[in-house]
Amino acid sequence: MTLDEWRVSQKLTMDALGRRLGVAAETAGRYCNNKRIPARAVMARIVAATGGAVQPNDFYQLPQEARSATGETGKEDRLPPDTLVSSKGDPT
Numbered sequence: 435m436t437l438d439e440w441r442v443s444q445k446l447t448m449d450a451l452g453r454r455l456g457v458a459a460e461t462a463g464r465y466c467n468n469k470r471i472p473a474r475a476v477m478a479r480i481v482a483a484t485g486g487a488v489q490p491n492d493f494y495q496l497p498q499e500a501r502s503a504t505g506e507t508g509k510e511d512r513l514p515p516d517t518l519v520s521s522k523g524d525p526t
Contacts, residue, residue, distance in 0.1 A: 437480060437488050438466035454483045468495065 441451050441462075452462035455476060464470035465480075471493050472480060480488050 435484075435487050436466070436492055437484070440484050440488050441466060455479050465493075468493070 437451075441448070446454070447459075448463050448466070449459040451466070452459040455462060455465075456479060457465075457476060461470070465472055465476075477490050477493075481490070
């Protein structure tokens with residue numbers, strides 16, 4: 435699920451989303467419109483704020499055929515929203 439899909443499903447304005455993530459509304463808009471990929475700290479806040487519905491991989495738009503070719507279905511690779519990720523990207 436994309437961040438914007440989640441935002442719309444929760445009936446949040448860009449300003450409200452920005453406040454939840456601790457960023458400006460303009461920055462939240464850039465995340466929602468795929469103009470910018472969030473930094474690790476913001477990414478962790480996104481996962482937590484969305485209850486895990488939005489994951490880091492959701493910011494990288496892979497065609498469905500590429501996901502199928504790699505065996506990725508999406509659900510099993512998702513981290514629980516309270517999982518901490520080290521600076522190297524490994525779950526701790």
